[in-house]
Amino acid sequence: MCAAPVPEPHRHLLDEREAGLLCVCQACALLFERDAAGRGHYVLVPRRRLALPGFVSGALGIPVGLAFFVVQADGRVIAHYPSPIGVTQGEIDKAVWDQAREQCDALGTLRPLVEAVLVNTAKGANEHWIVPIDLCYRLVAVVRKEWTGFSGGSTVWPAISEFFTALAPHGTSIHADAANASARTGT
Template sequence: MSPSGNGLRILQRIASERPKPVVGERCDMCAVPIADAHQHVVNVQDRQLMCVCRGCYLLFTDEKAELRFRAVPERYLSFPNFELAPGRWDELQIPVGLAFVFRNSLLAKTVAFYPGPAGATESELPLDAWDGVLAVNPALGQLSADTEALLLRVPEHGEGDPECYLVPIDACYQLVGELRQVWRGFDGGQDARRVIDTFFDDVRARSRVAKEPT
């Protein structure tokens, strides 16, 4: 066999033994491959959502520990007795009928995000107005800081009852991402409303009724 033939065989063997590139997502912590459906942890200091494997997720599930990273729980709760007094939504200074509210433990404040054409807009809630909501809805106090959110929706033109659910924070960012792709104008348009309706149908199906404090 000619030297050039030997060289070709060597190159072919090297190519066949070379590790194939990994397709798909990897854990942001340990770099192992993860499925499309995976869990998340929150980097509390950087306010960053991280995609992780099951093993890394379980390292940060202790809610009482003072950790930089916190696992995002998977619970969904509904509040069928949720009350929102007339005019209270305006006092919260949220310009659209949908928002998610969470507690930022690092800054020790409650903030709201609402969707728009540029994604999620952050708004620090007026303390007195939000305290008024909590006073008549004490069950909302079981919200875990940083990792869970209260998903709020008020009906258009005052028709119907307001809705409130406790959901994982990553579900809220998923909704924001979907809305950003279809949002048109100030109120989002018909496509955005369809996305919101579908999302809330899924949340209702996943949710169990929250226990009222005794």
């Protein structure tokens, strides 16, 4: 954004016009802390990581065990499926998403385009999180890097497990009842 070196770790801005993420230095990230700063063009990707242990993703009808769901600016919800060739997408039926939101009010707190519901139910896992969109694309990179053969090979699933394990120390775990209460009260 300003041409200053961008250290690791760093924040990201969503360029809504180009539908892409931009790496930004800390000073630029601070400039975009307020939503109005980007004037509808740039949005700072938040840092929130919220575990949803009571969420049941099966009703969403996704065909695979690893996916993330992003609410679009127009309210549609797009499912993204990481794969060795990138991301496959599909739209979630509005009635199905509305039903999921009724069961987990925390879904109603998702910031469009910059947060996602990240789901891992593959190989017996049961992980459900609200995370920043940049973490979802980091997971896509893990899948692309580690995947071998038809079923993923011997390194992809441990790498995915490590990715989800690393979410926990930086996140908050909210049980479904607490998530529903906090979403209703705004706390």
